[in-house]
Amino acid sequence: MDLEKRSPAGDPQEPPPRTEAEGCLVVAIRIPVRIVVLVLVVPVRMVWDALVVAGRVLRDTVLRPFGRALAWLGWAVFVWPLVGVWRYVLVPLAKGVGWLGNVLLVVPAVWVYRWLLTPVGHGLAWFFAGVGAVFAAVGRGLYAGLAWLARYLVVVPAAWLYAWVLTPVGHALAWCGRGLAWCGRGLVWCGGGLVWCLGMVVTGVGMALYWTVRVLLVLPALALWRWVLTPVGRVLAVIGREVWDALGHAWRIAGYVSRAVGRFLGALFRWTVAEPARWAYRSVLTPVGHAVRDGVLRPLAEGARGVGRAVRQALDSARLSVRQARADVRRMLFGEPAKARPVARREPSAAEARTLGSSTTALTKD
Template sequence: MELEEARAPGGEGCLVGVVRIPVKIVAVLIVLPLRVVWDLLVAFARTLNRTVLGPLGQGLRRLYELLLLPVLRGTGWLIGVLFKLVFYWPWAGLWRYVVLPLGQAAYAYLLRPAGVGLWRYLLVPVWEYGLLPAGRGIAWLLAGAVRYLLVLPGGALYRYVLAPVGHGLRWLGRVLVVGVVWSGKAVFVWPWVALWRYVVRPVAGGAWRYLLAPVGRAVWAYLFVPLGQLLVSAWHLAGRVSRALGRGLVWLWRWAVVRPAGWLRRHVVTPVGNALRAGWAVGRRGVRAVHRQAIAPVGRAVAEVWRTTRLSVREARADVRRALFGGPPREPARSRARTLGSNRAAGDTPAPEISLHK
C-alpha cells in the first residue's frame, strides 16, 4: 500500500476510494481464510509427500526393479522361446527344408519345361497363324465402320450445325450473364458499399476514436488497474497474516503443550520412574535374599525328610514281602544312600544331608 501511494503522487479519485473499501472487506472476509486454508493444505501435502508418499513410491520402485521387472523379463523370455518353439521354428524348418526344396525342384524339373514347351509349340503358333491375322482383319473392319458410320457424319454435323448454334448460344449467355451481374451489383452491392464507405465506417471510426477508446482507457487505468493492485496487495497481506497466525499457533503449541510436557517429564515423570525402578530393584533383591536365606533351606530340609520317609516305607514293605514270601537278604541301607543331585552310590561313608551346588 505504501508503494502504491508513492507511485500515485497526483492523488486518487472518488471512484478508487469507493472501490477500495469493499475490496478490503472482501480481502479480510474471503481472501484471508482462503489463504490460511491454502497454506494449511500446502503444509499437509508437503508433510504427506515427505513421510508417506515419497517412501511408498521408493519402496514400490525398488519392488518393481528388484522383483517385478526380473520376473516380467524372465516371463517374456520364456513366452518368446515357447512361441518360437511352437509357432516359428517348426514352420520355418518345414518351409526351409521341405516346401522350398520341393517347390524349387518341381519348378526346375516339371513346371518350367512344361511351360516352355506349351508356349513354344502351342501358344506361339496359334497366335502367329490364327489369332493375329484374325485380329488384324476384325480391327480393319471395325475401323472402317467407325470412320464411315460415325466419324464422318458426326464431323459434318458438328461443323455445319452444332458449331454455329453453339456460338450463338454462347454470345446470348454472355449478354445475359453480364446483364444479371450489373443488375445484382446495382441492387445488392453498390448501395451497401456506399453506405459502409460514407456512413457506417466514418461514424464507427469517430465513435471509437473519440468515445469508446478514451472511455475504455479511463476505465482500465482508473478502475481495473487499481482494483487488481488492491487484490494483489490483499493477497500478499493475507499471506503475511496467515504466516503470522501459523507462527503464533506454533509458538502457542510450544509454550502451552511442548514446554509443560517437557518440564513434567523432566521434573515429575522421570524422578518418579527412577524411584519406582529403584524400589523395584530393592524389592527384587530383598525377595531373592529371603528366598535364599529362609525358603530354600526349609524346602531342602522338607525334601530330605520326604526322601528319608519314602526310603523307610520302601524298606518296611520289602521286609514284609520277604517275611511272607521269602527272598535274598536285604542290602544295607547305607550302601543305597545317594548324594543329592547324583545317581551314584555314596559308598561306606554316609552322604551329607544337604549338598549345595554353586
C-alpha cells in the same frame, strides 16, 4: 497516499510500473477499492493459511504413513504373490511347454520340410517349368495369328473408313458449326444491351437501399458505439484493472498479516504449552523416572532375572531326571546296549610296512 508495499528492486511480485499518465478518476477509484478489498481479503487469506498448515500436518502425520501402509499392503497382497506365481509357476511352466512344443512340433516340422516337402517341391517346380515352356511356345504362335487377323480384319478397314467416310462428313459438320457461331454472336450482342439496362436499374435500387440502411442503422449504431459504449467500456476497464491490482496487493498484505498472526500464535503456544511441558519433562518427569527406574524397576528386573535363572535350573534338573529315568526303564526292558568294538586306526609299523628292498608287504606277510 498509497497502500502498496514497496518491494526491493528485482522482486518478481512487484507489478510493472505504469508509464502512462493516470487521471483523477483512476486515483479516486484506487484507494477506496484497495481499502474494501483489503478488509475482505485478510480473513480469507488467514483462513487459507490455516487450511494450508492443517493440510500439511495432516499430510505428514496421517496421509503419508497411511499411503505407505497401503503401498506395503498392496505389494504384500498383490505384487509379491504375482511375482512369485510368475517366477516359480508361469516361467517354469512356459519353459516346459516351449521345450515340449519344440520336441513335438518344431523338430518334426523341420524334418518333414527338409526331407519330404523340399524334394517334392523341387520336382513339382521342374515339372511345371517344362509344362510352362510348352504352353509359352503355343501361346506365342496363337498371338502371332490373332495379331495378323486383327490387323487385316479390323485395323485396315477402320483406317479406310476414317480416311474416306468420317473425315469428309466431319469437315461438312464443321462448316455448318461455323455458320451457327456467327448467328449466336449476333444474339449475344442483343442480349448484352438488355443486360446493361437491367444492370443500371439494379444499381440504382441498390444505391437507394444502401443509403437507407446507412442512414437508419449504421450511423446510429456507430454513434452509439463511439459516444456511449466506448467511454463506458473504458471506465469499466479501469475499474476492473484497479480491482485486480487491489486484489493482488491485498493478498500480499494479507499474507504478511497472516504470517505475523501465525508467528504470534506459535510463540504464544511455545511459551504457554511447549516450554512449560519441556521444563516439566526435564525438571520433574526425568528425575522421577530415573528414581523409579533405579529404585523400583531395576530391583524388579534383577528379581525377575533371578527367578528366571532358578526356574531354568529347576527345569534342567527335571529334564535330566526324566532322561535318566527313561534310560533306566529302557535298560530294564531291553538290557544293556551292545558296546561297539574299538577299531585300530593306527598306521603299520616300520617293520610291517612295505619296503623298497623287499617284495614282502604287510598284506602278504604270514
